[in-house]
Amino acid sequence: MTTLATHLARLDTHLARFRDSGILNLIDGQDVAAANWFETRSPVDDSLIAKVALGDAATIDAAAKAAKAAFPAWAAMPGDQRKAILHRIADLIEARAEEIALCECWDTGQAWRFMSKAALRGAENFRFFADLAPGARDGQSLPTPTHWNVTSRHPIGPVGVITPWNTPFMLSTWKIAPALAAGCTVVHKPAEFSPLSARLLAEICHEAGLPPGVLNLVNGMGEGAGRALTEHPDIKAIAFVGETKTGSMIMRQGSETLKRVHFELGGKNPVIVFEDADLERALDAVIFMIYSLNGERCTSSSRLLVQESVADRFHDMLVKRVNNIKVGHPLDPATEVGPLIHKTHFDKVMGYVAIGHEDGAALAAGGSRVGDQGWFVRPTLFTGATPAMRIAQEEVFGPFLTTLTFADEEEALRIANGVAYGLTGYVWTNDLTRALRVSDRLEAGMIWVNSENVRHLPTPFGGVKASGIGRDGGDWSFEFYMETKNTAFALGHHKIQRLGA
Template structure:
């Protein structure tokens, strides 16, 4: 394991961006205008590399959210009538601009989150892909079905639900913002976006790009702030019809309560404690690559990371030894260095949380086979960590650590592996490594998860559904599944004139006697 300290060309761009883009602070974007918070309040976002101030940010509250919600409501009256073909053109222009500014996006994202630049380049590219994917679906977003019945023609269509709130997390925030905003715009909805306060920078860049691409004023609005201020006001605002949220499970519960009085539709992608199950008949070299990648890439701050590895007993010792060796060789350091594999964690509070599990593991009787310590004196750097000798009831096997920390648990047979895999409150993703075809199907169908990959790491195909079960979420993203959230389905029944309607009130009313009336 090495802590890189070299200077690289990305630092020159970072300095330029800091001087030109961040020195003036970040403002809200409401109704097509860049504005300060109405209260005048601001807060500071910090660099994960040394926790010094990175940028000053406007702190939104209920007044700013109200202004943004009203702008979104007003813009919705015209945006919903814009043709799918025109929305397609605008979304493709957004994708073009994202691609043109991919290096700028990647550097800003690394500066803001601590994620390694090698992964942020692909995150920017995925953001463009998200917009292109939904751009091409915009013309057919309202399409429905023809459902003929005796005497009637029934047909369905989809219509945009209205202004929606989008609340995005601090891990890969640019890509995840596009993942939510692109289908909302393609559907004909307008958006109020509240990004995470720990990583606000690239949300501003995305708003600039959409404005430059010609998105009409008020269709997309950006309000910075904290969950208890701007976030709560957004989830409670009566003009906001739905909330799309990516983040921690407890926060999702709060959002459901806050939106209950206005009957808000919610879509949640929440936490995970995802298992990767390795049987002794698997291709162990490929399995090793996938296990290491899915927990240590993106600093382990990934909702679909395979943070529990369940390994068949006969290969447990050898396989965990190989994981430990790879973990010790991972390059930890400056996120702008292209050679860096793990950068600093996003925030000191999260850093302290991850570090606390090192003591927890030892108290519970697990072994720290690799890592288990902070690196350096400044910043939020953590060594890639492996816990062995763990049991499924331990906190390190049950709780979402959300860092470069892997818990290894042995199992004897398929039945035990499935029981261990399902014995958590989460159910976002699962990964299975075996060359037994029938077991692969059987196990995948029995796994309590919204998504399962067999003999693969997380490889996303955009038309497929993305989401979890249990405490990992509600609803699905991806393909037309996103439109099920951002649009209402309406049925229209047209009579062919052949059915008969029951007739009431055509005969003489019966006479009621005084005795019957008094009864």
Template sequence: MSKLAENIAKAERYLARFTQHGVPNRIGGEDIPAADGAVFETISPVDLKPLAKVSHGKAADIDRAAKAAHAAFAQWAETSGEARKALLHRVADAIVARAEEIAFVECMDTGQSLKFMAKAALRGAENFRFFADRAPEARDGKSLRTDGQVNMTTRVPIGPVGIITPWNTPFMLSTWKIAPALAAGCTIVHKPAEFSPLTARLLVEIAEEAGLPKGVWNLVNGFGEDAGKALTEHPLVKAIGFVGESRTGSMIMKQGADTLKRVHFELGGKNPVIVFADADLDRAADAALFMIYSLNGERCTSSSRLLVEASIYDKFTATVAEKAGRIKVGHPLDPETVIGPLIHPVHEKKVLDYVEIGRSEGATIATGGRKVDGPGGGCYVAPTLFTGANNQMRIAQEEIFGPVLTAIPFKDEAEALALANDVQYGLTGYLWTADVTRAFRFTDRLQAGMIWVNSENVRHLPTPFGGVKSSGIGRDGGDWSFDFYMETKNVAFATTAHKIQKLGG
């Protein structure tokens, strides 16, 4: 039996429970069908066949989940930081123990290749461990002294929070949002993306089996227009952490306005990788390829615009095209596959439509630009590189969210900076140069929340993660996560009998 056949057989065993029993909502520690009995079907992008029937939650289900989170909040908020730390480490241990199951289910549910998903569960465990270790100090603040007064600041959990996660790497991104919320002492209503709901179910099971009290974490599946809207409008939900499209983030802000809901948004990107002639060009090419073609190009931090100094543009883009043409597109459970099928036929059409838009705008397809006949007949698209493009083209301005790279030349540093900043987004940027003074100048003026110099996206968990402009509001990571999930409180103690003005006598 080949390794692929062996992996497919394992995946079928892991998926059998979902196929047979479906995916109910999880509210107050119980499996709950949708209040109206509605379900929707989730399909695999590999062969477009159904994977499971999923409970289709709506406003009544969100209301039940929000009330469960509210009822569980006081006890969870008062649980000691050390106790939360121990429990979250048990969650991490259980994630590691079930890492293969998580990876195989995610591959079949999203189309992401095992090459990357095999590590996604372990990254999720790292997220839980990181915030577990910080739980005991989550409420810590500062002592601020002035004449006759000592101020003590502290933080308290904000309350029940709503977490809305995307379909591209759903398990890891769910842990990235949920782990700090739990460490802070918040309770949760989680609405995963309807295109990839399966590993969210595994995650809440793992947490409850590790000892998380009932009602602390509630899971409601559904669509943005019903479950999502109800969650963002619910008065018991104090904050919304959302990862997804910029347009949806704008809608969430409007829907949460009446309840003055706090929001944290990680939104879209049209991120530049800027390559100067003095850079290590071999490493720069490999990094540019990795950041657009790994994870099927379906990642907010992908380097979807390649800005290259004109003197090396032709040679550099030829290298990228040649390497991209050798990338293996195939079944996500094949250990050799780099690019699997895109998440859904709707998204595949969007990506292929952008390929036609690029053609019509006059850009040249240096490689790819076509649908691939992959195993199972699913949503396979070849890694694509556009050359001869300019920054006014739609393929250079709009988020495609697929394995499509647009290469644009620049003549000097000033033009490179102007091109890099001339989009509505500002999530990440990647700069390649041997000139350290240029790196300081350029990064200081580049409009992005995160920038990597002579590196692809290498995450250090204590650092802030987030974007500017249409790419988001707020920061995750380290203490920045607690700033979102907690309220800061100041208590002022008088140390002397200061003079108090007398009124009325």
């Protein structure tokens, strides 16, 4: 069995090459250093992982020009050839899955038990979109009595991809794979808190034979590299995963060049447990969907709504389980919750513990730091909340659950929909007609009934309200990365109005 000591030894081997050279940008197939650097540190103990080349407006300009120059040839490449390259990328991701997972754990604080699978999911993303590449441009035949309308799709051009620090490798593949399959070229700016696995992905893509300039990597800060990317005239679209506030900034910055945007933003997602639900299964799902991945996930079920008749029983079971969650080193296979990404985020989450007390909710579990090194927070549970409380309205993005109770279906829907967000909803009931009614009226882009979040790649992924714009997944991804063209062929000599005859 692999142990913490084994993982640490292997990690040290993988990180050795970055200690001297740092994490470089990659533009037009070439490593690019920088005049200035920033640091990435492990949330486990705040130790230095590596220095990172700080990209700026000039770096972004070089990357955008490389993407623009590479676009015509990549877009013209037959789909089956793009498919073969993307499958080679997936093969190499699988071959380096342990390296990716170890680096991701150390850079983000996410537990090994989840990151070991996230790397493989990245390979699955590439394989899925690789197989769609040959038919990505296929259109429709839409005949009328006078015309034969034929639609086709064409890659939009160079695109910017801005990814977050929670499960960054998997989410990067989720955006980059369909862009490449569609025939777009990419400038990728990862979050400054988690640059390590983005570098690994860029290396893998070019080792697999991706032509220079098709995928360019620029590290940097939001106000520097990020803003330059969203404002650059050669970048035709921005795909972004992150905070709602940042999404609004990106939309403003890209408005001058009329950029298309796709946003996967925040959530304050309800999980509604009715009295007739299978409470044991619902409990497992509730705990998994808020405390796995350190609670740092946009689809987490951060608000628990329990029907009053079963609330006391459910809360008793919940408190016992939350207090039993294992917090520890992310490379320990037994760990269930690791450290939060950074001190900045640690302070934010701990600030919401104070807000919960001020709101008047009851702290039923957690709410404290674990140890005196690193950014570990004990899984936190507040009960007795009311809908207007800040801990019931605002996204905490950590291992932090707020519970509320409801009397009936109408009250449950009123509470569930009474926030700014609308990404996901989870409904637990054995009444089929209730499940249909509630899921139809929930204001969310994705709803799971009697299930945790289980993603099927062909299905649409995205939110409503302040949770996002657009959909990922299957053909929905191509709708973003491609333009649709209609060509109408006249069928015979239909009558045309004559002017000035």
